[in-house]
Amino acid sequence: MTENTNMKVKYGRSKGFFETFERRPGAIKKNMHYCPGCGHGIVHKLIAESIADFDIKDRTIMIAPVGCSVFSYYYYDYFGISAPHGRAPAVATGLVRANPDNIVVSYQGDGDLGAIGFNNFIQAANRGENIAVFFVNNGIYGMTGGQMAPTTLPGQKTATSPTGRSVTNEGYPLKVSEMVAALDAPIYVERVSLSSTKNIARTRKAIRKAFQNTIDKKGFSMVEILAGCPVNMKFNSREMNEFIENQMQHYFPLGCFKDIADTRDPIKRPEGIFDKQKVKDILYPIKVAKGVSADFKNESKIFQKERKIKIAGFGGQGVLSLGMMIATMGKLRNFNVTWLPSYGPEMRGGTANCTIITSRQKVCSPIVDKLCNLLIVLNQPSMEMFLPELKQNGVLLYDSSTIAPPKCSEDKIIYAVKASDIAKKIGSLKCANSVILGALSVVMKDYFLEGKDKKDFDRAFEEAIMDCFADKQNVIQMNIEAFYAGKEAVEATLTNPHPGV
Amino acid sequence: MTDKKKVKKYFVKIEPDECKGCERCVNACPKAVLKMGTELNFMGFPFAYYVGAGCVGCSACFYNCPEPGAVTIFEVSDDADGDSEKEEDEED
Ligand SMILES: Cc1ncc(C[n+]2csc(CCOP(=O)(O)OP(=O)(O)O)c2C)c(N)n1
Ligand code: SF4
Ligand code: SF4
Ligand code: SF4
Numbered sequence: 184m185t186e187n188t189n190m191k192v193k194y195g196r197s198k199g200f201f202e203t204f205e206r207r208p209g210a211i212k213k214n215m216h217y218c219p220g221c222g223h224g225i226v227h228k229l230i231a232e233s234i235a236d237f238d239i240k241d242r243t244i245m246i247a248p249v250g251c252s253v254f255s256y257y258y259y260d261y262f263g264i265s266a267p268h269g270r271a272p273a274v275a276t277g278l279v280r281a282n283p284d285n286i287v288v289s290y291q292g293d294g295d296l297g298a299i300g301f302n303n304f305i306q307a308a309n310r311g312e313n314i315a316v317f318f319v320n321n322g323i324y325g326m327t328g329g330q331m332a333p334t335t336l337p338g339q340k341t342a343t344s345p346t347g348r349s350v351t352n353e354g355y356p357l358k359v360s361e362m363v364a365a366l367d368a369p370i371y372v373e374r375v376s377l378s379s380t381k382n383i384a385r386t387r388k389a390i391r392k393a394f395q396n397t398i399d400k401k402g403f404s405m406v407e408i409l410a411g412c413p414v415n416m417k418f419n420s421r422e423m424n425e426f427i428e429n430q431m432q433h434y435f436p437l438g439c440f441k442d443i444a445d446t447r448d449p450i451k452r453p454e455g456i457f458d459k460q461k462v463k464d465i466l467y468p469i470k471v472a473k474g475v476s477a478d479f480k481n482e483s484k485i486f487q488k489e490r491k492i493k494i495a496g497f498g499g500q501g502v503l504s505l506g507m508m509i510a511t512m513g514k515l516r517n518f519n520v521t522w523l524p525s526y527g528p529e530m531r532g533g534t535a536n537c538t539i540i541t542s543r544q545k546v547c548s549p550i551v552d553k554l555c556n557l558l559i560v561l562n563q564p565s566m567e568m569f570l571p572e573l574k575q576n577g578v579l580l581y582d583s584s585t586i587a588p589p590k591c592s593e594d595k596i597i598y599a600v601k602a603s604d605i606a607k608k609i610g611s612l613k614c615a616n617s618v619i620l621g622a623l624s625v626v627m628k629d630y631f632l633e634g635k636d637k638k639d640f641d642r643a644f645e646e647a648i649m650d651c652f653a654d655k656q657n658v659i660q661m662n663i664e665a666f667y668a669g670k671e672a673v674e675a676t677l678t679n680p681h682p683g684v
Numbered sequence: 685m686t687d688k689k690k691v692k693k694y695f696v697k698i699e700p701d702e703c704k705g706c707e708r709c710v711n712a713c714p715k716a717v718l719k720m721g722t723e724l725n726f727m728g729f730p731f732a733y734y735v736g737a738g739c740v741g742c743s744a745c746f747y748n749c750p751e752p753g754a755v756t757i758f759e760v761s762d763d764a765d766g767d768s769e770k771e772e773d774e775e776d
């Protein structure tokens with residue numbers, strides 16, 4: 184009999200597939216690349232059918248994993264993206280977060296999901312990403328020639344378990360559905376199989392349910408599909424189905440492990456920002472025009488070489504932010520600068536130090552190992568620890584309200600300022616670091632800066648303070664006051680002002 | 685369901701050049717009306733064929749087949765002189 188007008192297609196090639204697979208290289212344009220009897224083909228058909236029926240072709244993105252299904256984007260008439268091995272859930276996360284209206288499918292094999300990518304998968308599940316994961320568990324690495332997978336059954340022979348998987352050596356098969364169902368976030372987890380027509384019908388239903396959940400933005404759905412890789416397992420299709428039914432389903436019981444979509448509201452997450460300028464403005468807000476003009480060239484010869492500054496104290500003294508202010512000041516004066524903090528595991532109370540390097544040239548490394556040009560010390564233990572690291576003719580600046588005058592060799596140039604005392608008078612111990620900064624401005628003028636570099640130099644410090652306290656507008660004034668107080672205090676102690684270098 | 689009973693005829697077509705001869709459809713057909721041939725198609729696979737009568741349109745072959753377009757199941761309207769036998773439609 185031939186087709187005639189009285190014949191209507193009841194089941195046929197899904198509209199979810201391309202009519203011909205033009206993306207597929209070679210002469211075969213109507214078939215998929217899978218081996219005869221492969222489970223992937225059946226799952227692809229069910230997915231294509233769902234997508235056509237739900238009419239979501241224009242907003243569906245399926246991520247092709249690494250594995251036999253790596254070329255799945257040859258076939259579907261919707262969007263496909265390839266992800267590195269095991270990373271499909273991470274890529275899926277990006278796609279759905281960027282546009283919550285996307286219907287994102289992470290299609291993965293058992294090697295991809297259960298081995299190399301398990302962390303990516305379980306974290307996406309735990310975040311409750313609104314994606315559908317179709318996990319094709321064929322118990323083997325199909326693509327690479329039949330190696331053992333995390334889901335290979337005990338005793339099952341594979342290329343890498345030639346005498347059968349030994350649970351004492353390789354452990355037990357990974358029960359992914361049970362594990363993911365135990366998490367709070369996932370809403371739907373079901374294990375199905377392709378072993379029989381009845382089981383394929385259940386798989387079809389499960390895939391549709393996962394799509395429905397994703398369309399409704401209910402969260403993370405996963406369907407684990409026990410499938411066959413008849414070629415690597417050297418089975419004909421009847422033996423393959425029997426193996427799935429009698430062996431795989433025995434170890435991996437079928438059933439719905441979780442289905443709580445009804446109890447969840449659609450997911451709402453903050454909207455993404457895609458305007459380049461807006462992103463830039465958020466990341467690098469321009470508060471005030473600062474710094475010298477871009478063509479300003481520092482002339483101080485001393486900066487031909489890197490100037491290494493070390494600041495040390497205890498955590499909470501503002502050591503790191505003082506360093507940041509100095510680095511910012513350098514940046515605003517067109518120096519090349521680095522800032523590198525170093526502190527113990529404790530946030531406060533332990534020792535903290537940071538190093539800043541400023542130079543007219545490129546800075547080769549941010550690390551100051553021994554020998555610094557300028558040492559700023561804010562507590563006694565740091566003095567003992569770091570003073571030996573001060574270079575010959577180096578400059579020492581310290582808080583003399585708490586630290587005893589150090590004993591050091593004649594060549595060292597020493598500045599002391601009662602930073603803590605002054606800060607307390609101004610209103611907060613916290614601005615002691617700005618007092619130090621004021622003292623530093625004197626030191627810099629005396630020892631580091633030459634010619635027109637000195638001009639307007641304090642402005643760079645002021646701007647650095649404003650920059651560093653940009654999100655705490657109310658303390659800027661106090662810190663600027665502290666800065667000038669520090670400056671005055673040091674100038675007053677200089678009976679014999681040092682000449683500039 | 686009894687009041688909805690309606691006699692329908694079906695016809696199943698297997699595209700020789702889209703079949704990879706895996707026999708899944710043959711094994712799945714509850715009416716045993718699909719068979720494997722011995723001829724090879726352009727890919728070099730033997731392919732399944734419909735014996736010409738007895739299909740009940742259950743869709744088992746379609747969903748068991750891993751290929752997108754190898755199996756098509758047609759519904760033949762009553763006035764057509766199809767070869768299929770009259771069977772009860774198993775509504776789902
Ligand atoms: C980073 C990386 N590591 C290893 C591989 C090699 N590799 C390719 S596919 C695969 C395993 C695929 O197994 P599975 O996910 O079960 O897919 P199947 O082919 O069985 O569907 C491996 C290890 C790779 N491509 N990339
Ligand atoms: S190797 Fe296995 S999983 Fe890969 S296409 Fe062939 S049958 Fe399918
Ligand atoms: S539709 Fe059902 S009865 Fe008809 S050929 Fe396919 S499996 Fe057999
Ligand atoms: S299931 Fe499909 S590919 Fe396999 S023999 Fe039948 S028609 Fe051919």
Ligand SMILES: [Mg+2]
Pocket residue numbers: 250292293294319320321322323324325332
């Ligand atoms: Mg696999």
